[in-house]
Amino acid sequence: MADSAGAPRPSSSVKLVLLGEAAVGKSSLVLRFVNNDFQENKEPTIGAAFLTQKCNLPQRTIKFEIWDTAGQERFASLAPMYYRNAQAALVVYDLTKPTSLVKAKHWVAELQRQASPGIVIALVGNKLDLTSDNAGTTGEGEPGGGDGDARKVSTEEAKIYAEEEGLLFFETSAKTGYNVTEVFTAIANAIPETSLKSARGPGAAGATSRTEEQRVNLNGPRDPNAKEGCAC
Amino acid sequence: MLNLSSFVQKAQQLLDPTQGLNLSDPDRNPSKASLFQSQFRLPSSQHPLYEITAELTIPPANATQGDKDHDRGFRYAGKLHISESYLCFSTTGSSFLQSASTTTSSIFTGQTHGGGPSGNGFTLPLCAIRRVERLHSQNFQFALAITTWNGIGQDDKAKDGSKDRKEQRITLQLAGPRVTCERFCDGLKKGLRAAVGNVGKLKKVISECYSEYLLRPEDKKNAAPPDAGLGMMFRYPGDPKKLRDRAKMRLWAEYLRDNGRNMTLLRQPTFHKLIRVGLPNRLRGEMWELTSGSMYLRLENPTLYADTLTKFSGQESLAIDEIEKDLNRSLPEYPGFQSEEGIGRLRRVLTAYSWVNPDVGYCQAMNIVVAALLIYMSEAQAFFLLSALCDRLVPGYYSTTMYGTLLDQKVFESLVERTMPILWEHLVRSDVQLSVVSLPWFLSLYINSMPLVFAFRVLDVFFVEGPKVLFQVGLAILRINGEELLDATDDGAFISVLKSYFVRLDESAHPKSENPKLRAVTRFQELMVVAFKEFSGITHSSITELRLKNKDSVLNNIENFAKRTAIRNLGPDSKLLSTEELGALYDRFYGVLYERQQRDLIIKQERARRAKSSRSRIPDMASSHDQAVEKGRVGLGPSTSLMDYDAFREFLASMSKWAISDSPATPRRETFPEADRGFYGSLNKRPDAMLSPWGAGPEPADHEFLRRLFVKWDVSSSAALTLQNVVSGLARIKGKRDIMGTINYFFELHDDDGDGKVDREGILRMSEALLFLSRRGLEGTLSPTNSTLTLSTMGDGSQNDVSGQTINERFLGSVSAFIRRCFEYADPDHPNNQPAATQKTTTGADTSDDQLASPDAFAIGDDDDDEDDLLAMDSPPGSPKAAKKAEPSSQHAPSIGRTSLSTATSTDPKDRRRVSKAHSERANIALDPSNPLHITLPTFRMVVLADELLEQFFESSFPASFHITEGLNSTSATSSSSLTTFSSLGLGAGRAVGAALGGAPGAPAGGRGLRGVLDNIVTDGMRVAQEVVRRMEEAQKELERNAVPGQRNDEDEEEDEDDAVAPGAGKNAAYLGDAERRSVRNSDRDLLSGADAEASDVTAGASVPGRASVGSEGSSGGISGGGAGKVVGVEFEG
Ligand SMILES: Nc1nc2c(ncn2[C@@H]2O[C@H](COP(=O)(O)OP(=O)(O)OP(=O)(O)O)[C@@H](O)[C@H]2O)c(=O)[nH]1
């Protein structure tokens, strides 16, 4: 680990796909992650959108190739085209809309059966700013009964489900940016080193050499070091 | 029916198989009508009725260009067509063989192959024709001068034709034999007469056309111009100067003045050129409407848009929710859509469309397309244009499965492979998925991909020339960027090359060129040139061909995905069924829906054809072509996922024997091969099968039981079942393999008000249902009086029949005993009369305690069977301890069970007699309809479990009768051999005897007699027990007539004992049959007399005769068998 400090970090690309009901904020999350921006009226995604963003971890750089898909139900049949070969997936729901969690569960099931084995899945409840326990202050907590709390999906419920299915879990706000980078960093950390072999990026060659050390790191995906990692 | 199938055959011969327009099968052989409609962009109500070669002459004043011949104007040779309400002419419509006459021509290829009105000519609504005169001409036999209503909307006062308006007058010279010409003119006359009434509609439609305002003399432009879109309020996108909008407008004004506007427009070469350079803002909407043909849709029903909004105002739907989500997200950068005005228009158009086309509803991307349309046209115009898009221009793009989108992506990929093999190879090598890039291009018609001004230029051409334009432009984009794309090695690089290309479309294509003219060419112009010159080979027919080629694989992919998803989302009940069963249910469910829709359509078409042929003599074979012909196929977006009652019957008949009708109203095929897994493909190969109302399958029965099942499964009371309903319903019957569950379910099925009680009517209905379900024999695991055993003991194949038959006959006995017992143990509806134990109803599956409390319970207490019982044979008779062990163990230990049961039954008749005597007295009253009574679930369970065969029925036979995975097809072989039906049952006794006597196992008439009677019992909804009795007695007589008299023996009791004690030997078989026969008769009597207390002494001894042979197997066989026989004797002795 120490020997890599001075040298350029090995870089590898990771294909990541975003799935979730329409208008839960998939594109907004990507926009926040990639451009640190937010648009009130983001056009619905037609088919899919493609963006890239780098994420610097202590030992390596992950270049995310992000496939942002369309959320409407009928676009679901296009999804296999996009999650093909994906190493990571962000399954997003809107925590002010219970149906969107149901849909998210469907996606998780679909991915677990149809996507590449070993795909890293993160469950993300978005629009945290609309709840009273919002935007970076408390993070998670009791769904307060305060005014303007639009929360309809409790943290508990989603968390339990995520644990059962072995998913990473976050609540975010694309609007305020709360927790957005953390999601991607956690995913970057959770990608097994072995699945990075196929990386296409120029630095991909070096990626395989540190398998052992990475393993160690894997165990603590939310390692504080990793948090500062993403350069965005 | 004969007519119908020959019609289909003929139609297939007549259609040209090489042409294809759309996806569905008639499109594979597109009819003349659909090509005609596509070429002239006419609504599907229009059919080519007459056509003739003709020469169009446009007088010089109208002419704008071409070989000027001042004397005679401009001439175009082409084809003139007349449909119900249109007169159309096209130079490229040389669609008929030279020699073809109107009646025999069968090939209509149309040079544009349905691509659109690219030739010169016109599409005139007949109501826009003011006058037709016949001219005298030397060259031609017929010449017509046509005066149109051009400008009718212009001057309100001048009906007399004021001086400043010049009439539009064209001449048409018809070429052809006199008869043909005359026939054509007759057709025209007829059409014109009919069209007179539509002038009002015409006026309404054109009043919303901007061209009318444009051509109005300056001094009359006082009124506000018609709505030409949000652009009038919020400016049109792009710089009008740069777009040279004014110049374009002037050119168009001139063209329209000379050649007619909107409905009366004549297409000359200039028209197409003007479109290629880009439409002026205020005319754009109208020209889109005209070239796409949506204006003709509007003419058909000018108020449809407003009417739809009114009709559905205030209603909610899923589509509306989806629309709301996207309203703020549609071209948000255009100011019009940051306002309530723009959002409101968008909401209304999308909502109205979702109502008129609920199959499509709303699809993301439609919001973007409609938003774009609304910049240039009114709401109503956008509404109809959206229809034209979804139905014809980009069919299937926005459907619920988006098969059109996926298909066109495959087509696009193959075109790339074909035209740019190097690039294609590169894409494959670097694992770049082209459709990922190109799908949004097609889905949003480039509106989302290019800057708006350029996207609209693409649309200008697209509406005239059709979907091929999307492909041509896409290919040109790739060709132009080919070099750079070859350097891109991943999706990201690939996409960014194209992204940066799109933003620089307005730059010079040759910035470094010396030639200023070349320098002035923008990248967009270059794109258009490449698209339409280099890729001019991409025609409508080449696309159609590729669509056909890829259609199946695309649909299969979608269907697999849909199936996977659907099965996964069927809810917790579905876990009770296996994956195979769920898969098979899914296939059956949608298979039935699909087949039914196919049949409906064909039958409808045939009806339409008949209606038509009675009106007109034109044999327009496939005129009733309908795009929806493949509706119902899942991949195309299931037009329905709801199963109505008839479909449900058909669904059941595909997997359960009892659901097949005995007396089909329509002749049934000998074999009814079930559609295999790939129904979709196979169906079309046997069109005749689809002409029967039930297709190739057997006619389903229509019995009250089916109706009850349907209602029970229909949890939302919507008169239709979803797949989910079906799965949940079947899961409860088949999933748990729990006899108590099944018994409860059967009870609930007949407990109409859910109060836990079933009344007299209900009891009769239940027994009727039992008869209905068993009339084709029982399936599943039954008492082991079956072949292996009898074979080994008898060594005579015919004995199979005997034992099989006896089961069915025994079941009949069981059912009649069931009725009797139900009445016997029923509770009167007078509360004071009710025995305490049965007052409360328990629905739990394990209610042994209740049972114990009831004095009736003992009757079944001994009924349970497992090895413990066998060992504890000396346990107290009627021992209630084992009362309610609902274990399937009896399935594999039938002989043991039998033994123990027999032991029990043989040991406790005394008890029983005592109790049931009291009961039977009540039962007498019970038969009196004026004495209301009911049974409760515990009573019902008790009565069922009191009878071994009934118990087996619920435990195994009933659940097993749903052949979910294998269907009836594969079991039919076994069912006919090992399972007996009433038909064989009927002749059972006779045959058994016959066989024993060495006679041939023929089919005595008696068989049919009994069967018929039973069928009647089942179908005519027997309501009264006496009725059952009467008919059964008839049946019995019938049987007796067929039986060999010598075999009769009235000393039932002794005889049966003999049977049991001395099993084996052919004689036994004969006796068995005889005993069985008697049991039927006796049970009849028993029922008949009802009050006969002595007869009903023993209540639990049903289904006995079959036991004899089993008894012989067990160590205690002799005794138990004897006991059983005794029971029968006692029970049924009159
Ligand atoms: N308040 C709030 N609004 C958000 C947030 N994220 C997204 N939105 C809004 O939600 C709407 C939908 O966001 P998108 O990012 O387009 O949603 P999407 O999931 O990409 O939708 P599709 O592309 O249709 O599948 C937009 O109007 C966003 O402005 C958030 O964190 N908080």
Ligand SMILES: [Mg+2]
């Ligand atoms: Mg999106």
